[in-house]
Amino acid sequence: MDTRAFKRSLHHSDRYNRRGFGLGDEVAGSLQTAYQSDLVASLRTNGYELRRGRLTVRLAEAFGFCWGVERAVAMAYETRRHYPSERIWITNEIIHNPSVNDHLRTMNVQFIPVEGGVKDFSEVEGGDVVILPAFGATVQEMQLLNERGCHIVDTTCPWVSKVWNTVEKHKKQAFTSIIHGKVKHEETLATSSFAGTYLVVLDLAEAQLVSDYILGKGSRESFMARFASACSPGFDPDRDLVRVGVANQTTMLKSETEDIGKLFERTMLQRYGPAELNDHFLAFNTICDATQERQDAMFALVDEPLDLMVVIGGYNSSNTTHLQEIAVSRGIRSFHIDTPERIGPGNRITHKPLGSDRELEEPFLPAGTIRVGITSGASTPDRIVEAVIERLIELSED
Ligand code: SF4
Known part of the structure; x- marks a missing residue:
């Protein structure tokens, strides 16, 4: 069965849910207690700035939990309510945040183990x-x-599904999907699985190598040596780079994805001319709003x-790492931490x-007056941001 037909049949199954269970009001209190923060809410309404003694904290004007993550976490909480006694698994983190995953563990939600990058489903039963x-996934x-007869609760963000639809369109029209992403990231693995022929490029430099190949520069051997583990089985660069469409992992650096799209449009224009462009390049628009807002902020x-x-x-x-890249590219002393406990004890940070x-x-x-910028990735709850701010205040008072 092809992927579209499988998706259609899955969506009609009574063991598949992608809309939640209508228990939003019941789980709202638990979500509020676990993840929200009065301090951060007050910063949001006070110009995203807080002053305490010699310290000024300046929050980015878009940060933290995005809509897709809030929805996924709420659906996971609803799932526990709806299935109070069944065994519940997640493949393999609900989002990339240790504190959120820990909360779910305390609710007796189990995580599919991963060995050497491969998920082990052996314990999952009908x-x-x-x-x-x-x-x-x-x-x-x-x-x-x-x-296996499992009940599937699918929290996939609609923005990610949109990318899957894009690569499925490429497949239907016999275009190769060039995916801007990290080859081992779960989202890119999932997107690749819905694509037909695909090639994953990490950044503009890798995209340039592909462009060069299309324009007749570089050898087939070195091309395949570079991309052997980043393409679909049987990929042939001479056959499969004639018609290309671009898609992306939703959390990549937006400006880089756009540059990669423009690069391939120019490349195909140069190779085939304007009259033939539409037969060789498919335009795209798969950048997620939340990623864009956080990067712009x-x-x-x-x-x-x-x-x-x-x-x-x-x-x-991935989206947090790109925020860090922006700070580093501006030469700012910038520290990427995953939990508030990385600050201290004493005037230190890991x-x-x-x-x-x-x-x-x-x-x-x-020493002296300090102005600290703070942002957080789309998987980070406000409660964690609050705890980081509190540690900074304590340290600045020492
Ligand atoms: S970052 Fe974008 S694509 Fe990812 S979960 Fe959030 S809204 Fe969805």
């Missing part, structure tokens, strides 16, 4: 409930769970005078620089 996360995983924030930035979010969160392991920085806060 009748179990399996929640698919906001960034989706592969079509093969959905087929496996469906065949970050660009505005880093234009202000800041002594340092704290970027909060899971270390495996943070993750781009592309390397965690390291300790001491002293963290400089």
Whole structure:
């Protein structure tokens, strides 16, 4: 069965739910207690700024939980209510945030184990409930769970589904999907599983290599050596780069995705001429609004005078990493942390620089008046942002 037909049949199954259970009011209190923050709410209504002694905190004007994440987390809470005694699993994190995943563990929601990057579904049985996360699951995983007789609660963000529809359109029209994303990220794995022929490019530099190949530069051997693990089985660059459409992981750097789209449009124009362009390039629009807003707010924030930035979010969160990249590209001292506990004890911070392991920085806060910019990724609850601000206040008072 092809992926579209499978999706259609799944959507009609009474063991599949993608709309929640109408229990929003029942779970609202638990969500409020676990994730929301009065302090952050008051900053939102007071110009996103807070002053305490020598410290000024400046929040980005768009940050934290996005609509798709709020929806996924609420659906997970509703699922526990709706199935009070069934075994519930998540494949394999609801979102990329350790505190949210820990909350779900305390509600006796189990996580599908991952060994060497491969999910182990061996313990999942018919009748179990399996929640698919906001960034989706592969079509093969959905087929496996469906065949096993599981109840599937699909929290995939509609923005991600939109990308899947885009690559399915490419497939139907015999275009190769060039996916701007991280080849091992769950969302990109899922998107690839819905595509026909595909090639994943990490950034503009990789896209340029592909463009060069289309224009006759570079050898087939070195091309395949570079992209062997980032393309569909049997990919042939001479056959499969003649008609291309671009799609993206929704949390990539928006400006880079746009540049990659323009690059391929120019490349096909150069290779085939304007009259033939529509037969060789499909335009796209799969950038998620929330990612765009958070990145735009970050660009505005880093234009202000800041002594340092704290970027909060899971270390495996792609959208958080891109916020950190924006700060680093402006030469700002910026610290990516996943939990408030990374700050202290004393005037120190344990943070993750781009592309390397965690390291300790001491002293963290400089002497004198300080202006600290703060933002957080789409998977980070306000409660975590509040705890970081409280630690900064304590440290600045020491
Ligand atoms: S970042 Fe965008 S695509 Fe991802 S869950 Fe949030 S709204 Fe959806």
